[in-house]
Amino acid sequence: MNKLFELVVFGRLLFDAIGLPVFIIQPGRAIEAEYTDQSFHTNPYWSSIREQVAGYAYVLYPAEHPVHFTRSRLSYFFVNALDENQLAGTLVVGPYIHEKPQGDKWNEIITYLPQDNRREFLQLVEEIPLISSKRSVDLSRMIYYAVHKKLVDSSTSFPLESMLIPELDAEKKQLNAELSRRRRNGMLHSNLSHERVMLHYVRNGERERIRTFVTESIIAEDEFGVLSKRSRIRSEKNLMITGIALICRAAIEGGVHEEDALTLSDFYIQQLEEKETLQAISAIMTKVLFDFVDRVSEVRRGHYSHAIQTSIHEIANHLYGEITLERLATYTNFSPNYLSSLFKKEVGLTIAKYVQRERIEEAKRLLTLTDYPIADIAAWLNFNDQSYFNRVFKKWTGMAPKEYRKNER
CATH class of the missing domain: 1.10.10.60 (Homeodomain-like)
Known part of the structure; x- marks a missing residue:
């Protein structure tokens, strides 16, 4: 029995057991099998979900742990399966949601959808399973073990994107103290105008100006907000992940297809997380800037x-x-x-x-x-x-x- 067929059989059993949508993806990004609630198929927006699942760049991610990702607040995770160190197929679980579809967070999502798709999207979300973040992580670890016969530590399988964690009173006090210190020093993220200039260049596909920007942008360390007191490397990564998200959005506004931009963003964040030196992190960000600005430039040049x-x-x-x-x-x-x-x-x-x-x-x-x-x-x-x-x-x-x-x- 080859590995892809094993995934197909396991996917069927998994869907019956947990009730979440399950997809089996070939290495070439085609859907080999789909196990989902039939009610989804009557919704016109489901075809967009299938395209997103099939189009994700699974091959770029390692098989050492499950990978979690989101699209338009719909959550997924996947496990890559190997056969003689070659990608044999991918098991994808999702979409599912971590919170009920209400409030401004969901309104922000649908504003980016064509008018005809908004109602279809919200109707589909009403049908999509609701599970906690912890359960999704636990499921991904269990499925990884079933596929690879290896245990994976929970700390390595949390979503790549930020998870909201309730603030503790002590953390609030620490934050207020930090704000006071920064006000005294006149440091309240004074590089905002710098950021806006950069995003303007990306949005307009101005490669030469980005080149000049990268060459001349030597900013003192204290001008940046530190996002992690424990580790300079972690702090730098946190800042860069935020930067990638902003650059990705600017590229979408500049005309790059949303799914292409988001997939590229996920890829670079994964690469960033694997770097262990400031020089390597800086090199990744330079590649991010030029890659996105070139894609905007190509779209605008093409017409x-x-x-x-x-x-x-x-x-x-x-x-x-x-x-x-x-x-x-x-x-x-x-x-x-x-x-x-x-x-x-x-x-x-x-x-x-x-x-x-x-x-x-x-x-x-x-x-x-x-x-x-x-x-x-x-x-x-x-x-x-x-x-x-x-x-x-x-x-x-x-x-x-x-x-x-x-x-x-």
């Missing part, structure tokens, strides 16, 4: 028709899977020949060349930010063999993958 924007988005979501002209034509309701001609006219590349370029861009990110073997990266991105991948990579970058990884780190 593509709706059909080409749809095609580009589908290509971005399926870099790890099969991408065919016929599939793109189906999404755009154009004939394959017409779509191919229109794509070349607007983008300046054939669809095949564009896909190849985007896969090389993804490979560059993996080479720079992870330690995955080059052969694995080539296979994940659908290159037939490593030698072919090396030739294509060198054609686009001017150097071999191994040389690129060495130079960019």
Whole structure:
């Protein structure tokens, strides 16, 4: 019995036992099996949920522990399964919610949805299971053990995103004392204008100004709010996670597709958490800035028709899977020949060349930010063999993958 089939069987049993939605995802991001309440399927917004689940970049995350994430306040967790150190499939549990859909927090979410989707989203949320954060963590640890036969400590499987913890009286007193000290010193986050300038550049895709900004932005340590007294590294990570969230939102406002931006944000936060030096943390943030500003710049430079924007988005979501002209034509309701001609006219590349370029861009990110073997990266991105991948990579970058990884780190 192969590992993917084992996940399918286990997923069915798991759904029957816990009543939460369960998805089994192939390594290429296709849904292998889905176990959910039938009432969800009548809601038009459920198709968006399925796309989000299928499109998440599971391959970028380690298999050492469960990973929790949220989308529009809907929560999920997943466990990657390996077969001979290769990703064999992913078991995803969710969506579920930690709080009832009421109040301003939910209103903030629906304001980003098209008018037609708001009611559908709220109706769906009413049907989605409500469980506590602790139970979701406990379930993820149990499922991880069932898949890997290893225990994982609870402290490593909390969600990547911030969890709200009630403040204690002592913490309030400490906060008030800190505010008083900062007022005396005139330090109340005086870098706000600095932050606004940076986000303005990201929102408008101004790469050269971001380059100047990064070069000239040498700020004294005391100008930044310290988010953790226990560890300078932890404090820096906390600040950078906040920064990534702000940059991600600015990029979305600049035109980058929301799911693309959020997936990229999750990826960089995961990379950030693995760094143990201030220099490495700073390097990640520089990559975040340039990556997001380049994506905004590309969107603004393109001004593509709706059909080409749809095609580009589908290509971005399926870099790890099969991408065919016929599939793109189906999404755009154009004939394959017409779509191919229109794509070349607007983008300046054939669809095949564009896909190849985007896969090389993804490979560059993996080479720079992870330690995955080059052969694995080539296979994940659908290159037939490593030698072919090396030739294509060198054609686009001017150097071999191994040389690129060495130079960019």
